[in-house]
Amino acid sequence: MHFATATAVHPVGEGRFDATVHPGWDIGGNANGGYLMAIAVRAMTDTIGRPPLTVTGHYLRPAPAGECEIEVTTIRSGRRLATASATLTIDGKATLTLLATFGEQTPGGPSRQMSGPVDLPPFEESAAAPSALKGPRPELMNRIDIRMHPEDSGFRRGAPSGTAQVRGWFALAGEEPIDAIALMLAADAFPPPVFNSGLPVAWAPTVELTVHVRGVPARGPLRCAFRSRFIHDGLLDEEGEIWDSAGALVCQSRQLALTPR
């Protein structure tokens, strides 16, 4: 199933949409957070009529597969930017709530970069990612094509690198093009960098995820790097950078999550 199909939304009224949280985009029965955000952002984008620039989602409950509803409220629609909130509901329960601003980048103008794309072995020479957790390979890994940096996959063998970092390539299965909405998935599709910290390899539930879309990706797989810089008092950060095949930064993400137990 293509990502575009898996995140399709159907308008049922002013700012109201039906959609399906499809099985196979989950980890252990809980829909991937980036996938869930992508469904909601598609509904928001359809309502606003402009692409997302910055999206924040707060995760309220685990998301089982099944029907869902999205209700979008336009807060302000200006000349350059428009802002909306939305809530995705499953079985009548608010599961993900979002606030986002929509608009276009304005190419050109001054440019400064403090760092360049993350260095990775070539995509073609990299192995597909093993499952992050013990047990059968998640179905999700058949829908996306993640190829981890070999230095960052040791946690799988009980040999975490000691640095809370994961780097690797991200693509959709079948070379499906990656748009601004698919960046939401890319921002939350890798195993958590905390798995390389030496802490228990277990679910680190996202409380909040913010995704800044910094450009429209060129065709081809994305270079991704995620790290957790501060883990303490039951919470951790996770910040990500995503670069396209042309060497442009296309996405920055950051989340606050609960420390795995």
Added chain:
Amino acid sequence: MHFATATAVHPVGEGRFDATVHPGWDIGGNANGGYLMAIAVRAMTDTIGRPPLTVTGHYLRPAPAGECEIEVTTIRSGRRLATASATLTIDGKATLTLLATFGEQTPGGPSRQMSGPVDLPPFEESAAAPSALKGPRPELMNRIDIRMHPEDSGFRRGAPSGTAQVRGWFALAGEEPIDAIALMLAADAFPPPVFNSGLPVAWAPTVELTVHVRGVPARGPLRCAFRSRFIHDGLLDEEGEIWDSAGALVCQSRQLALTPR
């Protein structure tokens, strides 16, 4: 005027508050973004009854001084966390809209840090910050006590450092204690790091600001560091770290802003 007084809110109904955007907390007539966020977060905190953990605000319009209203909607109130949205309205116009999750850190448990507090000359030996922009010293600089790293204030003399970074101390005037709500102000009180990039020193309007509260600050001034890593296509990021006098990370911030023209 104390920060606590300047951000006071008055309940006028279920989740509804009146407040005042006070003059003197602005830059050129537009209320400081962190100050405005603090007013709204105080209303949200009063409604939820727990301190903020992660707050995202989207800035919709400049905020002149005067009366304002805040309307808070509780989205979910769980055992550990509660999530709410709010909109701050001035003259009937939505000016700042927010999404936030509330709860407590859980001290103890595993801890990992990729870096330590930013290195600064001692607070007592540092000079109070000059105004960031040309013209008279903003009244705001009498209410907060910012002491910039000497290497980062050159933009004021037309000699930007070339690195889009600002570091320095933050305190409230009169040694007023800094709580989780005052961290919203600290997260947006410094001159934008883009001023040191060599780009024009002019207003960089915040589109989105997210503040993660990572701890309750110990008494004393805060060590702060902000930088813009990626400036392109009319937008820039700005990420911040704030450390307390005991050496604990108490806040992480990130914003997306429009590039100054």
